[in-house]
Amino acid sequence: MTEKRLPLSSSELKAFAEYVGTPFHIYDGPAIRKNAEDMKKAFSWADGFINYFAVKALPNVNILRLLASLGFGADCSSLPELKLAKEAGIPSERIMFSSNDTPDEEFMEAFRMGAIINLDDISFIDDVIRVCGKLPETISFRYNPGKERTGNAIIGNPSEAKYGVTHSQLAECYRRAKENGVKHFMLHTMVASNELNEDYIVETARMLFSLVDEIKRECGIAIEQVDLGGGIGIPYRPDDTAISFSSLGNRIHELYVEMIEKKGLAPLRISFECGRCITGPFGYLVSKVLHVCHKYKDFVGLDASMADLMRPALYGAYHHITVLGKENKGNDHIYDVTGSLCENNDKFAIDRPLPEIDKGDIIVIHDTGAHGHSMGFNYNAKLRHAEYLIDSDGIYMIRRAETYDDYIRTQLSEPKKL
Numbered sequence: 001m002t003e004k005r006l007p008l009s010s011s012e013l014k015a016f017a018e019y020v021g022t023p024f025h026i027y028d029g030p031a032i033r034k035n036a037e038d039m040k041k042a043f044s045w046a047d048g049f050i051n052y053f054a055v056k057a058l059p060n061v062n063i064l065r066l067l068a069s070l071g072f073g074a075d076c077s078s079l080p081e082l083k084l085a086k087e088a089g090i091p092s093e094r095i096m097f098s099s100n101d102t103p104d105e106e107f108m109e110a111f112r113m114g115a116i117i118n119l120d121d122i123s124f125i126d127d128v129i130r131v132c133g134k135l136p137e138t139i140s141f142r143y144n145p146g147k148e149r150t151g152n153a154i155i156g157n158p159s160e161a162k163y164g165v166t167h168s169q170l171a172e173c174y175r176r177a178k179e180n181g182v183k184h185f186m187l188h189t190m191v192a193s194n195e196l197n198e199d200y201i202v203e204t205a206r207m208l209f210s211l212v213d214e215i216k217r218e219c220g221i222a223i224e225q226v227d228l229g230g231g232i233g234i235p236y237r238p239d240d241t242a243i244s245f246s247s248l249g250n251r252i253h254e255l256y257v258e259m260i261e262k263k264g265l266a267p268l269r270i271s272f273e274c275g276r277c278i279t280g281p282f283g284y285l286v287s288k289v290l291h292v293c294h295k296y297k298d299f300v301g302l303d304a305s306m307a308d309l310m311r312p313a314l315y316g317a318y319h320h321i322t323v324l325g326k327e328n329k330g331n332d333h334i335y336d337v338t339g340s341l342c343e344n345n346d347k348f349a350i351d352r353p354l355p356e357i358d359k360g361d362i363i364v365i366h367d368t369g370a371h372g373h374s375m376g377f378n379y380n381a382k383l384r385h386a387e388y389l390i391d392s393d394g395i396y397m398i399r400r401a402e403t404y405d406d407y408i409r410t411q412l413s414e415p416k417k418l
């Protein structure tokens with residue numbers, strides 16, 4: 001069970017919403033800090049442990065700076081994400097470039113800035129050599145275990161997934177990298193998304209540790225770092241249970257002793273590139289009820305839409321909802337909670353038991369701190385909303401709301417003939 005808490009008291013959040021206007025995303029800085037520290041502590045036995053925060057989860061430079069100040073790095077999958085990580089002052093050696101279907105200019109920039117390049121395919125070895133003239137001194141390969149593992153609904157089954165090199169290609173990847181001058185080798189995988197079963201993550205560590213042994217035996221190459229990817233889940237539903245970093249850290253430590261230290265494969269650094277479990281539970285979408293409509297069903301229409309949070313429409317994902325000031329009223333009404341897009345799947349919740357809702361109520365949608373604002377879009381010319389960060393000394397705006405001028409900026413009022 002997980003208690004669905006608010007980042008401020010109900011009345012403070014309501015007053016803030018009235019002061020700045022809705023909708024907006026708000027993040028709980030002290031809670032993010034504590035959570036990041038908890039992760040580091042759980043893996044403090046692992047020399048050089050790092051989490052490259054998945055920038056795609058919450059691509060705000062202020063959040064990246066906050067995490068960087070705690071020693072986190074950045075996991076980037078595009079050129080703008082690389083630039084954002086640099087903007088946040090993250091040193092190149094703490095930037096992992098885990099892309100797929102990668103354009104040449106992105107390899108070039110990642111190489112130029114000295115980020116760790118994580119190759120998604122065996123053919124990308126030649127691409128990097130063609131584009132950059134050589135391979136970097138450090139290289140990582142993303143492994144896809146195929147039928148060896150099962151994925152989940154969000155990421156799909158590994159053998160159906162577009163990501164990563166296959167088992168039979170892996171040794172060849174490292175051999176070719178070594179022939180082309182690579183000196184430091186890393187191994188990466190990302191086989192699940194939003195996974196709440198600790199065993200699954202432990203099995204991922206087991207799989208990677210065993211590959212480290214296999215690669216050493218087959219190619220004589222010592223892998224220096226394994227990256228377990230992202231994918232640690234969060235308790236979106238109140239009856240979900242969060243993964244405990246400390247229990248996960250202890251179990252992976254035990255495996256490390258058995259499979260790495262006792263086999264003479266140490267030192268081996270451990271890393272993750274988690275986004276969701278770092279910031280997800282500490283973000284909230286705050287929105288006002290514009291309408292309560294009684295049709296064949298009862299609908300609550302918000303001033304936010306799936307352009308602010310598309311996970312429910314995209315994956316049928318559950319996001320908990322709190323109605324400010326009505327926390328102690330019974331959930332004795334059933335509503336579909338909608339946005340205003342001309343899309344019938346623009347719904348934050350379907351058939352959700354909630355207290356009776358009135359026009360003007362302030363609604364908080366929980367767990368929007370990862371893959372929330374970042375997945376937003378401009379359909380229906382919806383403008384993207386502001387982001388705020390609560391810190392120990394007050395609340396800061398960390399992204400202003402888009403204006404119509406922002407929206408129209410890339411359109412040419414005078415068509416340009418080509």
Ligand SMILES: Cc1ncc(COP(=O)(O)O)c(C=O)c1O
Pocket residue numbers: 054057075098190193194229230231232273274275276277370
């Ligand atoms: C390569 C890669 N790394 C890390 C992540 C972050 O995953 P999460 O935010 O679920 O931890 C993703 C998410 O899509 C990803 O594709």
